[in-house]
Amino acid sequence: MKSADIDFMRLALAEAQLAADLGEVPVGAVLVHQGKVIGRGFNQPISSHDPSAHAEMVALRQASLAQSNYRLPGTTLYVTLEPCTMCAGLLIHSRVSRLVFGASEPKAGAVVSRSQVFEQAWMNHRIEVEEGVLGDECAELLSSFFRARR
Numbered sequence: 001m002k003s004a005d006i007d008f009m010r011l012a013l014a015e016a017q018l019a020a021d022l023g024e025v026p027v028g029a030v031l032v033h034q035g036k037v038i039g040r041g042f043n044q045p046i047s048s049h050d051p052s053a054h055a056e057m058v059a060l061r062q063a064s065l066a067q068s069n070y071r072l073p074g075t076t077l078y079v080t081l082e083p084c085t086m087c088a089g090l091l092i093h094s095r096v097s098r099l100v101f102g103a104s105e106p107k108a109g110a111v112v113s114r115s116q117v118f119e120q121a122w123m124n125h126r127i128e129v130e131e132g133v134l135g136d137e138c139a140e141l142l143s144s145f146f147r148a149r150r
Contacts, residue, residue: 005100008032008078009134012102015042015055016080016141022047026145029055029079031063031072031096038075039063055079056087060094071095080138082109082131088117091127098128102138 008030015028019042031039041058045051056079064070076098077091083101088110091099099111110117111129118127 004035005078005130005133008037008076009080009100009102009138011037011040012055012078012080013134013137013141015040015059016138019043019055020141020145026141027055027079027081029059029077031059031075031077033063033067033072033075038066038072052086054084054087055081056083057090060090060096064094073097076100078133080134081105081142082111082113084108085110085115085117088115092118092123092125095125096127098130100130100133102133102135103142104131104135 011030012028016026019028020026024043024046027043029041030037039059039062041055041062043055045053056077063072071094073095075096077096078100080102082105104113106113108114112131
């Protein structure tokens with residue numbers, strides 16, 4: 001695990017806290033290119049009335065606008081929770097090079113836990129994956145959020 005991975009995951013955790021503060025499921029993401037954050041986001045489907053407003057989607061939309069390009073090669077996405085099927089597809093279509101995530105998602109994770117979207121032979125883009133970076137902290141933020149809601 002690289003120290004930069006830890007530093008950027010801490011930024012993603014800060015984004016996740018913003019989601020929690022709004023009553024959204026606390027997932028946060030930052031997109032990095034050449035050591036610089038070019039997009040950030042947190043889950044906001046409830047507050048934005050947008051079912052696609054997952055942390056990854058928000059961060060990649062912001063980065064695409066900033067880069068004036070819907071393709072984001074050479075980037076790394078840091079996200080606190082393993083992406084769902086929608087977001088895994090988004091990463092492929094936007095040509096993100098690397099994914100670093102914290103906690104796995106045993107019910108709906110689409111990278112290693114369930115459907116393994118990146119491993120499908122017909123996908124035309126491959127993404128390097130690093131899992132478990134600050135995984136305990138990411139999982140605890142989610143667990144404490146749901147404990148408080150019960």
